[in-house]
Amino acid sequence: MTTTQDFAEGKLVAACDGGIGTLTFHNEPRKNAITAAMWRAIPRALHFLTVEAGARVIILAGAGGQDFSAGADISEFETVRKDAETARAYELENSAAFRAIRAARVPTIAAIRGICYGGGFGIAAACDMRLADETARFAIPAARLGLAYPADAVQDILLALGNQTTRKLLYTGLPLTARELEPSGFLLQIADGVEGLEKEVFTIARAIAANAPISLAASKLAVRAVTENDNVLMSEAEVLGASTFESADYAEGRAAFAERRKPVFKGA
Missing domain, CATH: 3.90.226.10 (2-enoyl-CoA Hydratase; Chain A, domain 1)
Structure with a gap:
């Protein structure tokens, strides 16, 4: 819709x-x-x-x-x-x-x-x-x-x-x-x-x-940090990137890979 x-x-x-x-x-x-x-x-x-x-x-x-x-x-x-x-x-x-x-x-x-x-x-x-x-x-x-x-x-x-x-x-x-x-x-x-x-x-x-929203947000922050030479953005990207390892989407990504299916990411 x-x-x-x-x-x-x-x-x-x-x-x-x-x-x-x-x-x-x-x-x-x-x-x-x-x-x-x-x-x-x-x-x-x-x-x-x-x-x-x-x-x-x-x-x-x-x-x-x-x-x-x-x-x-x-x-x-x-x-x-x-x-x-x-x-x-x-x-x-x-x-x-x-x-x-x-x-x-x-x-x-x-x-x-x-x-x-x-x-x-x-x-x-x-x-x-x-x-x-x-x-x-x-x-x-x-x-x-x-x-x-x-x-x-x-x-x-x-x-x-x-x-x-x-x-x-x-x-x-x-x-x-x-x-x-x-x-x-x-x-x-x-x-x-x-x-x-x-x-x-x-x-x-x-x-x-179709990809994991938190992963995308972390990647976008990292790209901006590098192109703009911004250490504050780099720190934010590192924190957000680290948070993906505890996310439900990371668990879903691993499960989907093991089960040979497309992952369904929810941004959490």
């Missing part, structure tokens, strides 16, 4: 079925640009999926099968980013959204078609994995708007994309194709068409959802 909840007046839709959560941007007339209300809602939507709906993996995508996201909705800037004070408040909301994705207890996957610009690129970079199809286009046009890209989002992009390509995107504002990004390792895979992308994304999501 699918559990669904709308946020930001229906522009952000969270759903979960069989442990697979989806977070979809619904602003198709503006290429799924992220409004201020959507930025604010992203942490709440992720909390709903992981805590209330029981998602073990979350797929982020744009509605309509055309574009992931054009980034922040520029049509709102005269109000929400009109001066230094409002811009700082707006960027805090951006950062909170990036942080919620980056720190989500469960793995996150960005399924990217079409435009993935600006804040949309930042959302994708904050995810654990990114898959795209041949239509995907990536850009960070902040410098062409006279803005600076949030520093925490730059960190996500630099870690995911590498030094030189990140500099090119930030300094030029010019778009790159999925194939041009392929050598950087930013994309796990470039799929063939809409159906191919959906198939590959859900194949990975189902494999993740």
Whole structure:
């Protein structure tokens, strides 16, 4: 049974079925640009999926099968980013959204078609994995708007994309194709068409959802600790990893292996 909840007046839709959560941007007339209300809602939507709906993996995508996201909705800037004070408040909301994705207890996957610009690129970079199809286009046009890209989002992009390509995107504002990004390792895979992308994304999501949640959370913390060079996260990962040995899921995993059946993990 699918559990669904709308946020930001229906522009952000969270759903979960069989442990697979989806977070979809619904602003198709503006290429799924992220409004201020959507930025604010992203942490709440992720909390709903992981805590209330029981998602073990979350797929982020744009509605309509055309574009992931054009980034922040520029049509709102005269109000929400009109001066230094409002811009700082707006960027805090951006950062909170990036942080919620980056720190989500469960793995996150960005399924990217079409435009993935600006804040949309930042959302994708904050995810654990990114898959795209041949239509995907990536850009960070902040410098062409006279803005600076949030520093925490730059960190996500630099870690995911590498030094030189990140500099090119930030300094030029010019778009790159999925194939041009392929050598950087930013994309796990470039799929063939809409159906191919959906198939590959859900194949990975189902494999993740079938695994032990505490093990996944410990692995995600460990990866973050290493990539961010964070000793506090490393300590947390070690504690969580050690707890798996006393978990019911570890007992279930051993029993399933001995009995030659698929394990049924409950996250305990």
